[in-house]
Amino acid sequence: MGQGNSHEGLVFSKDPNHPANLICSLCKNFYTLGWVTGTGGGISIRHESHVYLAPSGVQKERITPRDIFVMDFPTKTYLRSPPSLKPSACTPLFMASFTKRNAGACIHTHSQAAVLCTLLTKGSTWSVANVEQIKAIPRPSTGGYYGFFDKLVIPIIENTAHEEDLTESLEKAIDEYPDTCAVLVRRHGVYVWGDTVWKAKTQAESLDYLFQLAVEMVKLGMDPAGPIAGAE
């Protein structure tokens, strides 16, 4: 209905696993997790040579395939731009994960637990150790995943006035932490990517679980990255 020169075939599909449908169903999911409150946060999926992006400033739990932007990955040109919508300001940050890590999807959340973790440390990294859920986080340098006895370290970058200005420091963090699948942004949230949309989701959920657990541990006087103090 009056979508003009937007390319409908790029986003309309009966397959619930089509990237345009997945962005919609996952954004609903993320809304219930508190990750995309107040239009914040989002997700981008790269499928073959296409990048699918949610628009900026819309209710994430109510977007439909009609609202999805599609970019040609090799040329970085938009194949589909819904009229009267703007692409997300996160776009260059999502692209960094696709370009530098060959990611299949990138999730950005404003999770309060992520923000609190960036506030609980003044340093440039956040750590947690010896929790089973760590094992869901990949460690490319070993060809596998973090182990239960490992310490997981996630870089934190400082926030900027404009979201796109995070790109340089996010790319630097990606370079400096070759094992990381995520970058925390202080007082802002987190970017998490994965080889596929499902891996990105698993990693984003697992990190958020760890952020939440760490906040509770601090409230209870425990160090989330401290050694195991188990049974004698």
Add this chain to the structure above:
Amino acid sequence: MGQGNSHEGLVFSKDPNHPANLICSLCKNFYTLGWVTGTGGGISIRHESHVYLAPSGVQKERITPRDIFVMDFPTKTYLRSPPSLKPSACTPLFMASFTKRNAGACIHTHSQAAVLCTLLTKGSTWSVANVEQIKAIPRPSTGGYYGFFDKLVIPIIENTAHEEDLTESLEKAIDEYPDTCAVLVRRHGVYVWGDTVWKAKTQAESLDYLFQLAVEMVKLGMDPAGPIAGAE
């Protein structure tokens, strides 16, 4: 079925974005957010010359278009009054946002986070600074939005025995804080408005996010309005 002289055409529509349908679906949404527990809170939408209002004292997650009041904005007379229901006691407060700010919608929540924030300060304002989510809050005096490095200040008014008696102090707060899109009511909740229903929702969600985060920061010994203490 026996709706008497109520005007059905004003509220029955197949368009999910019709104000009467939106009030119903948004109230369900707000119920899951804990904003309208126990029939408290609500939303009013102004569309062209009509103001749509939910009734008083009903289960907000179960209202239907049949329950919606419609007022003619220019004359302030009810065009549709569902039999055996009363308009919300919040009506004069919603109207203040429409009249004084030309708002398109106004949301009232009893959010516990909002109440806790009013309890954590004895002063007549609540503040938060340096959190990304602040950027979702408009700052009319600049023609734009708050920036990450700004401090957001929301006025707090004292609660009264009867909700309608809040009107005068709410209008005074609106006048004294020309940049604010919200007024906190101590030990009660918050009123948030926006140019459109979606902007009102975005702003209400973003403020609630900030209220929640601020409460957690206080529990962890941090000042929500304090300076950034970042990486060295």
Add this chain to the structure above:
Amino acid sequence: MGQGNSHEGLVFSKDPNHPANLICSLCKNFYTLGWVTGTGGGISIRHESHVYLAPSGVQKERITPRDIFVMDFPTKTYLRSPPSLKPSACTPLFMASFTKRNAGACIHTHSQAAVLCTLLTKGSTWSVANVEQIKAIPRPSTGGYYGFFDKLVIPIIENTAHEEDLTESLEKAIDEYPDTCAVLVRRHGVYVWGDTVWKAKTQAESLDYLFQLAVEMVKLGMDPAGPIAGAE
């Protein structure tokens, strides 16, 4: 399908507001609120001369009208008893609210906030004051509701080994606190009733809101029943 001598007409109706349907939809609702976790808690509705009861020990979010017991209120005899199910152990407690207060519905929750409030005081009552949500609680002695400046007092009874053994002390609390619409049970939960099912739900939600808020106030070093410390 093999329901034997159970009376189908008593519980099968297309009206979503039929008591048997309401018990099912409200139990789903209460499950998401954390009130009926692990088959605990429940609701009974009295409609004309019939009392509708959920069975004992079933998944509250999955019950269907087929599972509902129906009792004749004047004679206290069961008109419908689903085979292989037992009536809830809460039955005599629900009945106390119907008999002594002419309630139209009674809700029992195992809400953790309710349990925590009974643990935060050693006395035989729990109190909260000066919160807007108090105004949803009826005060029969005044013919109206509690006001914002009132202190709400809810009696606490001690738990017993068997739920039915609570009946005597619950009835005593009802007699001693003629204004109360609820009785807390220490280390167990709360019973809340109302003139209609909707009033019972409103009051149960509002009390739970107040229990949650009070727990958070204590965590933040504030007295939920203390005086207002507002703006100077």
Add this chain to the structure above:
Amino acid sequence: MGQGNSHEGLVFSKDPNHPANLICSLCKNFYTLGWVTGTGGGISIRHESHVYLAPSGVQKERITPRDIFVMDFPTKTYLRSPPSLKPSACTPLFMASFTKRNAGACIHTHSQAAVLCTLLTKGSTWSVANVEQIKAIPRPSTGGYYGFFDKLVIPIIENTAHEEDLTESLEKAIDEYPDTCAVLVRRHGVYVWGDTVWKAKTQAESLDYLFQLAVEMVKLGMDPAGPIAGAE
């Protein structure tokens, strides 16, 4: 559709209580409870001579009967293995509950409350006492359930690098605590079983309720296993 030699009749049924359908609907339920975040946790149901298992590393809230493994319990051989999926690493732990306790279902959660409870004690057990919800937990040695005045004790085993390596210590805990229906795994989660899928669910929910309540009690300075300090 190209499922090869998998046996469709084993998992496709219109009965919502068929084990394959129940695993799917319960995993959705558990996802909303935060038990299976990031593909962690799961459930296995034993029905007659068949054991039904969810696959490893999939989104638990999105699994379908097509994804379910079926094992022949007497011979421990897989009757149905969905192509390109792996059985859960929890399988030997689920099997321990079926073999040693004749359980009808076993639930594994990564509940943060469970993890926090294992962190709040250095010992090899976790305890809670005098809470009504304890009465949902069976006590086989008495032929009944725990009573309100009893202390519930749940064994804690230490986590290992690989989930299957937990089997020996889990079996040892089952032997040493003949009354327990659950084993906590430090810094990992909990395994809970029951005679039927519904009993397993009731017990898992009730334990999680107790874990959550205990964490809140500790935050408020109370001992979850301490004596009753009631009204004078």
